[in-house]
Amino acid sequence: MIRLNNVYMSYGGNVAALHDVSLHIAKGDFVYVTGASGAGKTTLMRLFYLAHAPSRGQILIDGQNITRFKPAQIPYLRRDFGVVFQDFKLLPNRTVLENVGITLEVLGWNKKDIARRVNHVLKQMGLEHKVNSTPQRLSGGEQQRIALARALVNEPKILLADEPTGNLDEATANQVMSVLKEANIRGTTVVVATHDRHLLDKHPRRVIMVDKGRISEGGDEA
């Protein structure tokens, strides 16, 4: 599903953010990308949906070399991804329905279908009663689950979660992890970036270790 061949990435200057990275994540896999802060986890994840372009190397998503994509093709690539951030990135002046529905709006769904689908996903998350609330009125855990709902509402092929449990207490973190596992069971490839060893121990899965911009462990499938 995701394959990187000798990828280099720098933010300008001589310091490389990623150095000769090669890895493969199979369809339906559940993978952790781990490493110390600043090791390059987020940079690596952002490459998958072309938030950055690599300086060198090849990135294949579902068999397509996305480094050759024209700018106009990028939105269509991103529709195969669901992305969750540690800081949620919810729109404060929009309701939960609108925040989650934005993914479907982009796909051209009509209002009625969006409402139905969003309600369905919120029900799975146990948040259907919050559909008309704005994010400020929700707890951190609820906000993270809304962000997850936004990422999963169109059943993406790949879900990328950057420190999804970073700001949450253990019970809420477990809730979030079970949502990720459920999505994985339904066929979504899940990639979670985290530096939380506790999470890795509690929910053990394949681990890709990033260290100073290089893959130090787990780049290829076990």
Next chain:
Amino acid sequence: MKRNKATNRALKRPKLSGDAGGGRFGYFVTRAVMNIRQNMLVNTLTVGTITLGLLILSLFLLVYVNVEGLAENWSEKVQVTVYFESEPDPVTLRNLTSQVEALSGTANAKFVSKVEALNRFRERLKGQEALLDGLAPDILPASLEIRLKKGHRESAAVDAYVSRLKKIPGVAEVQYGEEWVRRFSTFMSFMRVTGLVLGAFLVLAVVLIVSNTIKLTIYARQDELEIMALVGGTKWFIKIPFLIEGIIQGSAGALLAELVLFGVYFAFLHNAGNFLSFNPADAGLSFLPLEWLAGLLAGGMLLGLLGSLTSLKRFVRI
């Protein structure tokens, strides 16, 4: 639609090519209106800035239009007079008048006989007519008074007109108040250049202020743009609601500016008599012509559209 029933399989996606096509105009307008409602404070500030900027500009235009109208009235005083040594006979006069009237630039030509000239003079000396007692009735010469058309009343144009006039047989002595015409022309040129320079500065200032305000409001909504791009919004799908928002802000600002301008004009017209030595209602002050008002509205819309477009270029990079 069975989309909502899809849980364990990939959702059926609509055809991608139609995602941001023209058929979605209704969606874009609704989105723009919702965005305005959800960002009321920012939008009010933007509309307020546009209103203020365009109000200053339209006040300037109003003053300019009226000063030019006033100058246009003064220019009617530009008159070319042909004097005759002796009164021409009716046939010669008719011939001469028709030749003068055929000259380009002539508005009308009026013959003033010696008797009429003396009568006019007498009228001007009202109360002191005795001064004229004993004078022969043919002391003043007969003349042909020519008024010029608009656009032929400035120094160079009058000079050219007079030299053409002098070529007509029978026209010998011509007077036209060269000094006054010269000063008037200088004044008109000065006014136009000053108006143009001031106007250009004002337009530049308004454009800069408004585009920077719009840039700030879009900057404040960077997250929204980022998320739209993240979930796969195409460039124009993201931009169009913002552009419509800009057009709505621009036209609302322009309409408000015109409304306030009309209020100011109306209040001035009816109250300025109290503190000015003349009553502006009698002075024939005019409001901006309809096409200028339409231009201002179009300018406001364009300002909103271009302000949004240039700002979005920085923040939407797909």
